[in-house]
Amino acid sequence: MKRTHRWQTALHYLILTAVALFFFLPVYYLIVGSFRPSTEVLSGLSGFVPTNLSVENYIGVFDHLSSDATGYFGQFAVVSIIVTTAVVAGSLFVNSMAAYSFARMQWRGKKVLFLLVIVLTIIPFEAVALPLYFMFSGQRDTIYIQAIPFMANAFSIFLFYTFFLDVPGEIEEAARLDGAGPFRTFFQVIVPITKPAFATVAILTFLAQWGSYLWPVLMVSDPTVRPLPLAISIFQNQQPPEWGQVLAFGTMFIVPVLAVFLIFQRWFVASISSSAVKG
Amino acid sequence: MTTQTQQIQAPTVPARRRSSAGLSGHRFAGPLFASPALLGLAIFLVAPFVLAVVLSFYRVQLNSPRPARFVGFEQYARLFTDPDLAAAFGQALLNNFSFALIVVPVQTVLALALAVLVNRKLRGMVIFRTFIFMPLVFPLALTAVIWRLIYSRGDQGLLNAILGLFSGGTLSSHDWLGDPATALGSIIVMSIWQSVSFQMIIVLAALQSVPTELYEAASLDRASKWAQFINVTVPGIRNTLIFVALITTIFSFRLFDQVYLLSRSGSVDRGSTETVMTQIINTGFDNNNVGQAAAMTVIFMLIITVIAIIQRAAARQRGGV
């Protein structure tokens, strides 16, 4: 008994290690490659060997992006942060309110509209990118046009909705007897007890928005409002391609997110878990 | 004015009939709460979609001084009768379907396997879990760059170098993205790497919510681990698995960024990896043919809608979601 158990555990660790390698190697490759000369990034297995490390690539990235004409890395980062923060905040606000209305309030036409929202969850943004570009071409090169279209989100409404369905009715009842109106009820009573829902939507929205590519390509040409994902192609088009700089750029792009992610990992897993079981 | 309680699932609330008067004096609270999001969806999703329908009846070029010309159903007719267009659109649809047919079951099963794998309480499990989550934070533009390097043709490519190491050099210079036979498969592996951990978390949560008494009962019956898994675990998380399959289906039909970015590198036969989404963007923005792209959009949305309805109905019938 004991022996097989130990053997099983060893096997378990072996499989885990293999799996972790598959997920981690590309990440490792990105980070190590960012500290190595471009000439050594693509050279078979030695791409994994951390030799000749230096911060040259990082200096190269900042050197290339060093004037008003090209824009600055910091500037792109600020744009990305502003847009992403605005989308996440806006999304939490409008989608939770709509979901609450659908889940807990009575009003005419509600059912039809909710059905419509469910149908809308399947329209991918790319499908309407072209007409949207037509509609808002006058707003090109602004920060707000990068953010506003993504705040209202059918899938987020659906996620919130599944949460709010489970809130016990007595809680609202008690709030009502205290004389709280719908706004106070929602913001002071409901929101605090459904934090995991907000965490889940915030994380999903953040991840989708942080790497957003197509819409900015269509709508942004001015470096002062350019988000990070658009700048990555600059380094690929060098002669020879500056793979090291591409990887350095990429590392700076994900390491902050990775750090935040690791800090909140427990919380993130817990919140997704609590929303998923309801699916 | 009696209204039903809106519970879709079994109500957890004592079924008290409450009319909107329950929020007396707040007759407009419901529509008011819902309006910002609905307005957003109307302006940024419904309106452009309606505009796509309108545009699909025109011959209209992007950025061109020529006025749009009304052509009725011409764009649709072309899509189905023009041999080239029909073939290309069919190929893209086929790619989408192959992708979905492979990715949905594979990714769901993998998510389950991974969840079972990390569900054991072993020392260091947090670290392994962290590794598995890492790809989730990669933006697609970056994922495409890294995997382009990994799949690089010739023995300089990382994947080829690794395979060469294990096969003693016999398998060392395959053109993963350039060979139509492996192009789609390569993109599938990349997609799984990127997103399977998200599905894994969902399944993991479901696993942990299966009542332990059921396992204890099964143990008393001398059921093997495998039998327990088949008879207790899988039924216990069936709804979650269906949910995962649903969202994976939707995501696999949305496939765009990775393919769009990868197909423009190296020597890739675009036809072998083109998805409907990349084709729409390519038609609209590279060939400037807005009317044609709009018609593709409309047809594609109809197809997805039908699939979603069938899936939901099937899930319902089996007592799920």
Added chain:
Amino acid sequence: MMTIPKSTSGARILTAAAAVSIAAMALTACGGPGTGSAGPSVEAGSGEGTINVWAVDGQAAENDALKKIISSFESSQSKIKVNLKLFPSDQYTKAVNSAAPGDLPDVLDFDGPTLASFVYNGKMAPLKGSVSDATLSNQTDSIKAQNTVDNAAYGVGMMNAGLALWGNKKLLNAAGVAYPTTPEKAWTAEEFTGVLDKLATVVPGGKPLDLSEQYGFAGEWGTCCSAGPVIWSGGGTMLKDNKASGALDSEANVKSLTKFASWKKFTDPNADGLAFTNGRVALSWVGHWTYPTYKALGSDLVSIPLPNFGKGTKTASGTFAWGMGATTKNGTAAGKFLDFLMSDESVHTYTDANGAPPATKTSLATSSLYGPGKQLQLLGDQLSKACGTEDKINDNCVSVTRPVTAGYPVVTDQVGKAEAAIYAGKDAKEALSAAARAIDQNFADNDGYKK
């Protein structure tokens, strides 16, 4: 009143959405991205103030050269300031095409073959009257051909582009391969296969050729510099009388491109861009812009004409040039800046940075790289043997200008896509026919892009 059918709010939403969409349609019908302006409306302006300049964010060395030229322009006079904006190259054409007339810059960079469509879409203004006649007449013939639309000059170029097979003399000698140095003596495609066979034995990976796969054949590189020379050298064209069917899908093109694809087995994918400088390959099919890195080989670096597919070796000419935005209010100042860009000093600064052949007569004459006995003599000679456009090709001319048509975006997308597919193993006849039909359909939908 109480019993409104349930669907009304849904219907109302849809009506509202439809209204918004129709409003959007109305918008796009007057000043949205779907409309060019009613032709250029240039004002001379005061000749002072700040001019906006748009350019592609190119190689680091090119950017530095451009900034240097601008700062010497600003210090050479005190009235005109330059406000430069650089765009990633994959987003540049979209940026120009989707700019509303009022947002266009005073001066902009453009890639030769996109000019006709920019002019057609009302993005560019003719230069005559703003740029001095001396500047216009100092342009070399092949660059003039590229920058002329409807007999008016819309652009001036500092540089031209040259293609060649760069060779590593040491490896060529090791394999006992004699190589041609003049266009007349170019290898035939058959001979070239034999050469590759020999060279395969002297390079470490057994793949002695670099075809610049890393740029992607499915894009502009595939059309201009890869499929283009192959097609033209085989006696074919992409278009004939504004039609692709019967031209692009001709037997000659099928044969040439199939031959080209057969070299894949000798080709290093060159994803790192270092195949040639690291000695992994002996021959590199690429443009002049690699010269600054390739010159590391010193005297081992030789330039060889591209293979001859039957009608003599051919290469593409034409590259990025400079023009004026259609609605500039500073025509005089923009003209002054363009004059300064085309001065010998600016052209040398720029072409020294990227190894390009100068595109003005006076700077070409004094170039340290291009000219009799200079290291890049071949590239210069090829450009001086200009064919003009596709329809004027003969056996002896070498450099060809890509099709000048407002429909070029479709042409390049389809030709590149077809070449990439053929190279990946698809049947050439099939790929080219499909591309030809798609191009013709698009031209027909737009009445052949006639104004």
